[in-house]
Amino acid sequence: MDNPILVEVSRGRLVESRHRGSVAVVDAEGSTVLTLGDVERRVFPRSAVKALQALPLVENGIADKYGLTDEEIALACASHSGEPDHVRVAASMLAKAGQNESCLECGAHWPLGDAATRALAASGGQPTQLHNNCSGKHAGFICLACGLGDDPKGYVKSQHPVQQAVRHALEDLTGASHTEDVSGIDGCSIPTYAIPLPALAFGFAKFGSGVGISPGCKAASERIRTAVARHPFMVAGTGRFDTKLMDILGERAFVKTGAEGVYCAAFPELGYGIALKADDGAGRAAEAMMAALILRFLRLDDNERAMIDAMAQPILKNWNGIEVGRIRATQELMV
Amino acid sequence: MDNPILVEVSRGRLVESRHRGSVAVVDAEGSTVLTLGDVERRVFPRSAVKALQALPLVENGIADKYGLTDEEIALACASHSGEPDHVRVAASMLAKAGQNESCLECGAHWPLGDAATRALAASGGQPTQLHNNCSGKHAGFICLACGLGDDPKGYVKSQHPVQQAVRHALEDLTGASHTEDVSGIDGCSIPTYAIPLPALAFGFAKFGSGVGISPGCKAASERIRTAVARHPFMVAGTGRFDTKLMDILGERAFVKTGAEGVYCAAFPELGYGIALKADDGAGRAAEAMMAALILRFLRLDDNERAMIDAMAQPILKNWNGIEVGRIRATQELMV
Secondary structure (H helix, E strand, O other), X not given: OOOOEEEEEEEOOEEEEEEEEXXXXXXXXXXXXXXXXXXXXXXXXXHXXXXXXXXXXXXXXXXXXXXXXXXXXXXXXXXXXXXXXXXXXXXXXXXXXXXXXXXXXXXXXXXXXXXXXXXXXXXXXXXXHHHOOOHHHHHHHHHHHHHOOOOOOOOOOOOOHHHHHHHHHHHHHHOOOOOHHHEEEOOOOXXXXXXXXXXXXXXXXXXXXXXXXXXXXXXXXXXXXXXXXXXXXHHOOOOOHHHHHHHHXXXXXXXXXXXXXXXXXXXXXXXXXXXXXXXXXOHHHHHHHHHHHHHHHOOOOXXXXXXXXXXXXXXXXXXXXXXXXXXXEOHHHHO | OOOOEEEEEEEOOEEEEEEXXXXXXXXXXXXXXXXXXXXXXXXXXXXXXXXXXXXXXXHOOHHHHOOOOHHHHHHHOOOOOOOHHHHHHHHHHHHHOOOOHHHOOOOOXXXXXXXXXXXXXXXXXXOOHHHOOOHHHHHHHHHHHHHOOOOOOOOOOOOOHHHXXXXXXXXXXXXXXXXXXXXXXXXXXXXXXOEEXXXXXHHHHHHHHOOOOOHHHHHHHHHHHHHHHHOHHHXXXXXXXXXXXXXXXXXXXXXXXXXXXXXXXXXXXXXXXXXXXXXXXXXXXXXXHHHHHHHHHOOOOHHHHHHHHHHHOOEEEOOOOOEEEEEEEOHHHHO
16 A cells, blocks of 8 residues: 655655655544554654653653652653753763763764754763753663662663563553564664554653543653653754644643654643654655644644644745745645 | 655565655767656756856857866766865866956855864855855856856846847757746856756767767867766765766766756767656655666676665664664666
8 A cells, every 4th residue: 555645845846756654643542633654654753752661761750759840750751952051951861860971871973953963062061862862861761770679780681670670561452462573672772572553653642631541641641741741852953853842832732853754742632642753764855744634633823833734834945045845744744 | 647656665574755856867869768757748958968058158169169178067967066176166267267256146154064064164254155056157157258258247137148149059959848837046146947857868968979969069069068078076066976976977978956856967978868857856866866867877896886875775874883773775766
């Protein structure tokens, strides 16, 4: 089955590029609200499930044990831009568990944020593991290991108690099996398990609504959603799509991007969970798709609608600031 | 018509992302060697035609008038990484025409090359128009304007003699109409005209073989191909795909990437021209497709084959250097 074209990129009067994709919107009872394209195919959720991966940290009382702040809990769900505040908060999480940057096993890379990279280079600095966009999630994993009394060493391995707890949380919420045959290694070295989009969307519907999950999981989900809504900068960074969307919508939409064109969301007021993927892995397509689904499902005032409409159909400008084209979600999504 | 999947990106045992595309391979007589997908649809060639856009500069004797070197002619065909040698050569071209950076109308941006950007930031510098990846092409346009006795001001506009000369060269070579209704504005502000892939491939077949074009155009084409083959660093930069391919193959393959997943090539020994586009605009897909077509059509020794095979199926590693997956051209291309 060929997935439909869900995003077009125009230049002048012509369509220059086309993105296909698939979408699942599911409610908290597990009923399908919308599917587009082949939603049976398993998809690696990558960083889009970081909030679900942070549930054991909060649900087991470890976040409270170490007195993690809302900023720190938000950073545990982040693919951050490596800006100074992200680095500071990741270091603070590690210090609370009596650890430091040397315990991280995510690897170092230059900040995702271009301005942050240039500022770091201008200061004569080099990136550390704290600059890795996943450092907050990994700092959370180390807090979890230490809080449970486990040696954090090797916490990225699938056999480690941390990854077992994370896997169980994901299996519980999505109902999808997390077995070796559907596993891969993520950019930050932890295992990632491919999940059909409806199961992923169902997991986010539960995460957003608290329906069908234990009181402990419900409380942990609320704590995480509140923390992220209060600090949307922490989950992404300056000018990033997740940050902008949650700056506008607050707790009304929890959204999280993942590599290779994955995007997940929860709309608590509707009890909906969303999971989508651009076939080709393009982030620009996944972003336009998510903005279009927000326009379609959420009740927005004129101001919110205008801001999110601009994110669903961003204008492309060249190096001289001249408008050259547009990215546009297609009618199939906008209806 | 749905274009075929020509590149797959795997993670673990699963395919994570898929790229569709179209391909035209045409010989110097205009006969079709291979087409895949919908090749009637017009495609903006973007930077993939920079070598053809440089023809008027050489053919009109302006390159000789100003004593442009092979490095400078190669840079006129470049989407360069903004490394110090690129910036130096662009400035030298302008100086030969009695001009300087302030005449450029391409806009400034931080270097395409990450290492070049960090080095510039570390030195406390800011990008100028010379760092724009198109600065060599624009310096060539300014040489052309000055050499023809025209005011270079406004040389990016479609009515300027420079863009008229460029448009005529492209129309001559490809046989495709270059009219307003199929035009767009490129990233560097010059007009770009959408062309069906077979016409684009035919243009490159003529450019590579000299068949069916005037003696002057043939000589200019040879001069450009030789200059690029001698200085493949100039057309792209450190670690870039074009540079690596031509470092391996020399004059046997002229290859040039363009934005939004376009790639063009000429194989002079076969008289073939190639034009391809990844539907979604992904450069990683266009690169794997081009490497696969080189493996398919060119006679290579074991060493060359091994190097280019690695470029057609690059291994993806994460931040810890662990292999996580692969980009692979599909059988449809490799056969």
